[in-house]
Amino acid sequence: MLSHKKKTLLAALSYLSSIAILLSFMYWFLKNEGFSESNFLIAGTLVLVLASGWGYIIAAHLLAPKAELDANLSHLSTEILHELNIPLSTIRANSTMLKKRVTDDERSLQRLNRIEAASVRLERLYKELAYSIKKELQPVEKEKLLLEPLLRERIETFKAFGRNRFSLNAGEMLINIDKIGFEKMIDNLLMNAMKYSPKESLIKVTLEENVLKITDEGIGMDETQLLRVYERYYQSDSKQEGQGIGLALVKAYCDDEGIEIQIVSKKGEGTTVSLNLEKVHVY
Structure with missing residues (x-):
């Protein structure tokens, strides 16, 4: 199965080939019918119409599905990241509250500190995942x-x-x-x-x-x-x-x-x- 880049390259080559054929036709038409303003307008209009139609076909069948897929992936990833952020925020908030209440149990405090440290690492991974997805879909602001x-x-x-x-x-x-x-x-x-x-x-x-x-x-x-x-x-x-x-x-x-x-x-x-x-x- 061809990758999207290969499909794009093939489409571009196909489009350039079709333009070359149309220009050749325009040259043949003007050479045989004689160059005049009306003949030039007829040939030019025909070339523009055919080129526009072929370009629309390529865009509709190649670029539009890719744009739709990117939009769907962006929507899905946003929902997933949102759902991941909810339990992460809950863990951090509750561990902070428990630390305030447990002040005289050293072992419990150590366990809560480990939970808090783990939640910080998870938050870091969450941000990196969000960054990676965003970078694939659009430029990242500096x-x-x-x-x-x-x-x-x-x-x-x-x-x-x-x-x-x-x-x-x-x-x-x-x-x-x-x-x-x-x-x-x-x-x-x-x-x-x-x-x-x-x-x-x-x-x-x-x-x-x-x-x-x-x-x-x-x-x-x-x-x-x-x-x-x-x-x-x-x-x-x-x-x-x-x-x-x-x-x-x-x-x-x-x-x-x-x-x-x-x-x-x-x-x-x-x-x-x-x-x-x-x-x-x-x-």
């Missing part, structure tokens, strides 16, 4: 944000795992991005740095001029692995958990935003991921 607070917030999230140490030196930089997409990219890079690094090792996040660097002291990669690092479902270490799509998603986001990404790594020494933020930097 916003101007300070880089350092955004990075600090993401690092604090990973510090909660109690696994690695982090250092942050990002100075002051204003960037124009879609917040959730940028955060997802940073999360993927920080997760990779943690996953392939020893416990308690340091992960450094630094900004040098317009280049953001994330450096770990992990297992690193050789040249062969670096060549395949952006391949979807590829993992340099098959023993690690994951689907092997993190860096593929990072690369796709960087390409969309005009962020140049470079990875330097050495087996047994660690990896540095560099992101050139020149094109998203607001001066």
Whole structure:
């Protein structure tokens, strides 16, 4: 079964071919009947009518169903996200109320804190799902944000795992991005740095001029692995958990935003991921 892109390409080629045929007919008609204002108007009108009719047929059978499908998907996803948000809000509200009442039971407070932390992670996943659906259907609005607070917030999230140490030196930089997409990219890079690094090792996040660097002291990669690092479902270490799509998603986001990404790594020494933020930097 042909994909929508292939169908669109075939339709475009078919339309161009039909226009070429009509123009050839117009040339033949004028050549045989002689060029005059009336003959030109007759041939031109015929070409326009046939071209418009063929264009309408293509639009009606190719573009209209796609637009209807997008509208239906948008409506369905909005309803699903709304239904997901209701129980999530209920969990958070009730856990907050219970924490206010349970003040002298340490074990119960710990359990409520875990429930609250889990609900925060669920809310994060909910926002990322909403972002992914919205991005597929329409452009995502960008916003101007300070880089350092955004990075600090993401690092604090990973510090909660109690696994690695982090250092942050990002100075002051204003960037124009879609917040959730940028955060997802940073999360993927920080997760990779943690996953392939020893416990308690340091992960450094630094900004040098317009280049953001994330450096770990992990297992690193050789040249062969670096060549395949952006391949979807590829993992340099098959023993690690994951689907092997993190860096593929990072690369796709960087390409969309005009962020140049470079990875330097050495087996047994660690990896540095560099992101050139020149094109998203607001001066």
